[in-house]
Amino acid sequence: MRNLSRPHSLRLAVLACAIGMSCAAAAQSPQPTFRLVSETPAAAPVAPATVSGQELHDIAVDAYVYAYPMVLMELTRRGATNVQTPLDGRAPLNMFGHKTAFPDANTPNARWPSTDTLYSSMWYDVSREPLIVRVPDAGNRYYFLTLLDMWTDVFASRGTRTVGNKPQTFAIVGPYWQGTVPPGVDVVRSPTSTGWVLGHVQTNGPADYPGVNQFQSGLVTQPLSTVSPAYGQSNRSFMPVTGNVDPNVNTQTPPADQIAAMDAATFWGIFTDVVRNNPPHANDYPMLDRLRRVGLGSGQALAYNRLDPAVQQALAQAGPEAGRRIADYVAGLGDGYNGWNTVSEGIGTYGTDYLRRAAIAYAGLGAGVPEDVMYPVTSIDSKGRPLDGDEDYVLHFDKGQLPPVNAFWSLVLYGPNQTFAANQANKYAIHSTDSLKYNADGSLDIYIAHKTPSRDKQSNWLPAPESGPFMMNMRLYWPRSIALDGSWAPPPVQRD
Numbered sequence: 488m489r490n491l492s493r494p495h496s497l498r499l500a501v502l503a504c505a506i507g508m509s510c511a512a513a514a515q516s517p518q519p520t521f522r523l524v525s526e527t528p529a530a531a532p533v534a535p536a537t538v539s540g541q542e543l544h545d546i547a548v549d550a551y552v553y554a555y556p557m558v559l560m561e562l563t564r565r566g567a568t569n570v571q572t573p574l575d576g577r578a579p580l581n582m583f584g585h586k587t588a589f590p591d592a593n594t595p596n597a598r599w600p601s602t603d604t605l606y607s608s609m610w611y612d613v614s615r616e617p618l619i620v621r622v623p624d625a626g627n628r629y630y631f632l633t634l635l636d637m638w639t640d641v642f643a644s645r646g647t648r649t650v651g652n653k654p655q656t657f658a659i660v661g662p663y664w665q666g667t668v669p670p671g672v673d674v675v676r677s678p679t680s681t682g683w684v685l686g687h688v689q690t691n692g693p694a695d696y697p698g699v700n701q702f703q704s705g706l707v708t709q710p711l712s713t714v715s716p717a718y719g720q721s722n723r724s725f726m727p728v729t730g731n732v733d734p735n736v737n738t739q740t741p742p743a744d745q746i747a748a749m750d751a752a753t754f755w756g757i758f759t760d761v762v763r764n765n766p767p768h769a770n771d772y773p774m775l776d777r778l779r780r781v782g783l784g785s786g787q788a789l790a791y792n793r794l795d796p797a798v799q800q801a802l803a804q805a806g807p808e809a810g811r812r813i814a815d816y817v818a819g820l821g822d823g824y825n826g827w828n829t830v831s832e833g834i835g836t837y838g839t840d841y842l843r844r845a846a847i848a849y850a851g852l853g854a855g856v857p858e859d860v861m862y863p864v865t866s867i868d869s870k871g872r873p874l875d876g877d878e879d880y881v882l883h884f885d886k887g888q889l890p891p892v893n894a895f896w897s898l899v900l901y902g903p904n905q906t907f908a909a910n911q912a913n914k915y916a917i918h919s920t921d922s923l924k925y926n927a928d929g930s931l932d933i934y935i936a937h938k939t940p941s942r943d944k945q946s947n948w949l950p951a952p953e954s955g956p957f958m959m960n961m962r963l964y965w966p967r968s969i970a971l972d973g974s975w976a977p978p979p980v981q982r983d
Contacts, residue, residue: 538780543797546777547805552813553774553841554758555746556639556848561761562742563852564610564681569736571729576608579730581618581710583609583686585703588696592909599905602916603897603962604630605699607686607706614680614764616711617660617668623705625652628689629894629964630702633835633855634659636679637765639848641835641856643675647894648859648965658711659684662766669714679765685853687860689895689964691920743849747810751802752791759789770839816846824976826871827863827961831971861966866958869979874959876908876952879936879983886929891975894964895919898933900949903956910937910950917949934983935959 538546567584570577578584586606590597611618622632622645631646645657657673660666661680668674686706690699709727737745746754767775781798783789791799820843821830830847835856837844847854866874874880882898890896899916902908907915917923917933924946925931934944937951951957961977969975 540797543781543801544804546781547798547801548809548812549774549841550778550781550783551754551802551805551809552845553771554754554762555809555813555845557637557761557765558746558754558757559742559848559852560635560637560639560683561757562737562745564683565733565736566738566742567608568610568730569732569738571732576606578609579728580610580612581708582727582730583607583684583703583706583708585700585706587700587703589690589693590907591913592907592915594906597906599901599960600907600915601899601962602692603690603895603899603918603964604687605690605696605703607632607688607703609684609686609706609708610681611659611677611684611708612681613659613661613664613677617658617664617666617674619656619658619668619672619709619711619714620684621705621707622655622657623702624654625688625702626698627652628691628699628702630686630688631855631859632684632686633853633859634675634677635683635685635853636677637681637761638679638768639844639852639854640678640768640837642678644856644859645675646859666711668711678768681761681765683853685855691918742852749806751799751806752789754806755783755791755802756789759783774839774841812842813845813849816842817850820846820850822973824973825979826867826869827865827977829861829863829976831857831861831973857966857971859965861963861970863961863963863977864958865977865980866956867980869981872982873956874935874951874980875956876937876954879934879938880951881981881983882933882935883978883981884931884933885978888975888978889931890919890961890963890977891967891970892919892963892965893967896964897962898949899960899962900935900951901958901960902952908950908952908957910952912939912948912950914948914950917947921946923947935980936983 567577568580570579570584572579573582573584576584576586584607589602589605590600594600625647629647630652631644631648633641634643634645635641645655655673656671657675658668659682660668660674660676662676662678664676686703688699688702690696781801782794783798794802821828823829833840833843834847834854837847868874868878868880884890895918897916897918900908923931924943931947932944933947933949934940935949935951937953939945940948949959959980963970
């Protein structure tokens, strides 16, 4: 599928959250199985008898856009859980994997890295029973756990903003589960049986690693059936399950690139397999009615070669066109002001805006809600000229116009490959928690240049590459309403 393997750098920066992963059976009734259409005899191909050629084309393209996020999530899940034990952010199902240190300019494949937060990631499967998640006391640090279903919708956010920083325990339960959990455990119902928990934990530099790593180690999960009836003491006989490594899982090629090279039979085979245990949202049924008209889906694995030849042809042709629609849509995401582009709405939750959902999944899979963090990005100065390491710049905040946040903010600089720009200071970001020097009137100047400035400016210096283009990403953690509604925007970047 053309245009979905190499996204433009700016659109990724707007969306990326610097994202870089088995329960025992429960004694409960079998859950219902989702079906796109009624089961069809295996020998009988499904013919779109009442669908015109143009309508068949339109349904095929729209269906591809609808299914794309789930296929992308599934491929990502397979790669992120294809380990025996937690390793560098990856982990078996229902276990957390952690990033325990920041990358630097020499870290390979570190796209859109951060020096604000360390990440914890867990892919869960609650199709058989709920999963208990325990979170330790976060002290004074900001954190949040974003819970995404397999359609990439954020259905819950657990952390400082929503539940505070005290210890918390919650149970992720599947869409069909009925039962009770121990006292003091919140029930968080996942719309799909499988999903992703992505955690961000404020980290105030390398010296803070021990404290953050200790918090990460306190993120504990276990199946409900292994929890002692007298909740508060875990069943000490429980041991985390060792994951299985499948040598056929592609962990080298990015999932978006895998989809781009995928034929229609494989794409739809994955989708119809995954969707059986991960039901659609309640407002998806008009789309499902359209899928039924062309014979997509069954209660079993998709027999692609049994579809009407016209449907097979339409689905094969839909991929490239849908890919172009998704990629083109990304370029228009966000609102621009003072040279900064910000996505402040329609991200994390999408309703029936399937094209927007697919575009954000493509550009920044795992994107959370802006209430937790916003990502203004710029690659130009106040006159629209590309930012270049040969020039010196100043970002000036008037008194009272600093990024409006309840937690903290940062400004990160990236080179042309969306990685940290190497510099002698090994400094890649400015943080509001740094020892910044404010002007006498309460305003703040940040100096962006490749040469080391005078000593009185060094605390506010953000090193740029020696030459060539670069871009900057501001991050607002727990932004206030004036940032969310667009009343505040970052100031323009001025040449010094």
